[in-house]
Amino acid sequence: MFSFSSISLICCILFTWNQVTNGIVCYTCSNCNDPFNPTYVGVLYQNDTSYYCRKTVVANSVVRDITASCTPSTTAGALQWCCQTNLCNSAQKNTLGFLLAISVLKVFF
Numbered sequence: 001m002f003s004f005s006s007i008s009l010i011c012c013i014l015f016t017w018n019q020v021t022n023g024i025v026c027y028t029c030s031n032c033n034d035p036f037n038p039t040y041v042g043v044l045y046q047n048d049t050s051y052y053c054r055k056t057v058v059a060n061s062v063v064r065d066i067t068a069s070c071t072p073s074t075t076a077g078a079l080q081w082c083c084q085t086n087l088c089n090s091a092q093k094n095t096l097g098f099l100l101a102i103s104v105l106k107v108f109f
Contacts, residue, residue, distance in 0.1 A: 025086040026053035026066040034062045036090045043087070053089035055081045064089045 029041040034057070044066050052070035056063045057079045070082035083089060 022049065023047040024049060024051050024053065024066065024084060026051075027064040027087060027089050028066065030061075030063050032062040032064050036064075038087075038090060049084070052082045052084055053087070054083075055089040055091075 023046050025043055025045050027036075027038060027041050028044045032041060041064065046066050050068070052067050054063075054065055054067050054070050056065075059077055070080070072082050073080045081089065
């Protein structure tokens with residue numbers, strides 16, 4: 001038979017797991033370091049899976065946040081990456097290569 005403390009622990013674990021799977025967690029900071037070190041930055045939870053983690057680079061300033069809508073972009077001096085998995089805005093991953101390819105195609109076509 002389960003003790004009360006065992007049942008309480010199981011309920012807490014299930015409640016926590018349910019929250020994480022029904023939302024998104026993103027790093028949040030302004031003037032973030034790049035390369036990224038998550039030790040001294042905040043983490044924000046949004047209880048909605050339609051939100052995006054975002055990383056924006058303008059000149060030498062890096063901002064990581066969470067937003068309801070996001071469009072990846074590359075313009076002169078500004079880059080923006082969007083993703084929808086937990087803590088995915090720590091780096092640009094392969095999105096940069098994709099955005100550069102799109103930019104080159106725009107130039108030629």
